[in-house]
Amino acid sequence: MIDVQNQPDDRNIPIDKVGVKNIRYPITVLDRMNGTQQTVASINMYVNLPHHYKGTHMSRFVELLSEHSNNINLRNLPDILEEMKERLEAQSAHIEMEFPYFLNKSAPVSGAQGLMEYNISFRGSLNGSGMDLVVEVGVPVTTLCPCSKEISESGAHNQRGMVRLAVRFKRFIWIEDLIRLVEESASSEVYSVLKREDEKQVTERAYDNPMFVEDVVREVAVKLRDDPNIVWFAVDSENFESIHNHSAYAYIERDKRKPDGKA
Numbered sequence: 001m002i003d004v005q006n007q008p009d010d011r012n013i014p015i016d017k018v019g020v021k022n023i024r025y026p027i028t029v030l031d032r033m034n035g036t037q038q039t040v041a042s043i044n045m046y047v048n049l050p051h052h053y054k055g056t057h058m059s060r061f062v063e064l065l066s067e068h069s070n071n072i073n074l075r076n077l078p079d080i081l082e083e084m085k086e087r088l089e090a091q092s093a094h095i096e097m098e099f100p101y102f103l104n105k106s107a108p109v110s111g112a113q114g115l116m117e118y119n120i121s122f123r124g125s126l127n128g129s130g131m132d133l134v135v136e137v138g139v140p141v142t143t144l145c146p147c148s149k150e151i152s153e154s155g156a157h158n159q160r161g162m163v164r165l166a167v168r169f170k171r172f173i174w175i176e177d178l179i180r181l182v183e184e185s186a187s188s189e190v191y192s193v194l195k196r197e198d199e200k201q202v203t204e205r206a207y208d209n210p211m212f213v214e215d216v217v218r219e220v221a222v223k224l225r226d227d228p229n230i231v232w233f234a235v236d237s238e239n240f241e242s243i244h245n246h247s248a249y250a251y252i253e254r255d256k257r258k259p260d261g262k263a
Contacts, residue, residue: 017094019046020061030073032176039097041072047090048127060087072097074172076124077133078249080173081126090126101175106148107191107198108205114193118179136166137178142185142202143239144211160190160205162240165220168232185219187211213237213250221252231256232263 023043031037045061054238058238064087068080069209077095084093098121119138123193124131141161149156163182167173183189191198212218216237234253253263 001142004144017046018049018056019044023065023206024067025065025069026070027097028070029099029101030075030174032174033104036071037101039101041097044094044096045084046094047088048092056088056090071089072122074133074135077122077124078126078131081124081131085126089166092125094123096123097121101147101207103176103179105191107194109197109201111195112195112198113214114191116192117192118148121162125192128161132168134166134168135173135175135178136164137175137182139163139165139179139182141183141216141237142188142190142206143213143216143237144187144206144210146212148162149207149210156210157243158203158208159239159242161216161237163220163235163237166226166234167230170229170231171232173229182220183222185223185240186216212256213239213248217250217252221254225254234263 021044023045024122025041026038027041028036028038043065045064045065047056050058055223063082068076072080081095081247083094084090089161090166098119101118101120103118104113107111121136123134123136125130133256139162141163142158144156144158145159146181163186165178165182167178188202191202194202217235220235221233222229232253234251236249236251250251254261255263
């Protein structure tokens with residue numbers, strides 16, 4: 001049968017990324033507590049295409065994904081990217097995957113347990129410059145407004161927020177460690193199950209630990225600044241305000257490989 005993709009193209013224009021997007025696929029990822037965890041990811045896979053090829057072989061992406069779906073993690077992501085390059089005869093390969101990750105979390109007083117969902121993404125690229133891996137976690141938090149506490153005779157408004165933290169690193173890093181770092185940088189954590197005694201503890205903890213979005217991203221940045229395993233990070237915090245018709249937002253990005261830290 002004629003292989004149309006391998007036929008020559010006379011327009012002399014290479015393509016930077018070509019591949020497949022939004023593949024919904026069951027995968028197995030590393031779980032520190034249980035060994036592995038099964039989840040469903042949305043996956044994008046690309047390679048570059050030289051100017052003399054008309055197209056790439058889309059089915060090869062899905063075939064390769066199927067072969068690795070029972071064990072996808074930060075340790076073997078470089079191997080997957082290398083196989084993408086070889087099978088598709090490319091000079092660069094890219095993979096992006098986003099998936100829900102669940103942790104069994106105990107309430108702070110009663111110990112009642114429930115599953116908490118966190119949004120995780122892996123992004124990897126392999127080209128002539130080497131390997132680039134980025135891990136991102138999305139962590140819900142609670143913040144209490146310092147200004148509201150200061151000016152009010154009683155009470156203060158608080159809100160649920162979302163912190164997104166992305167890192168580049170030297171050695172393997174656990175998803176759970178990144179989640180924990182973020183949760184410790186807010187007024188309080190968010191839980192899936194709370195009894196009355198837990199709710200009292202959580203609200204009082206937040207009241208004693210007021211934070212703006214600026215405080216949250218700075219707290220995360222301080223912890224990562226002193227971590228020798230982290231070479232680059234980007235963190236943002238968005239508060240879904242409870243008494244305003246807008247969100248509050250803050251963002252920090254630092255490249256520790258550069259003297260000025262600027263990305």
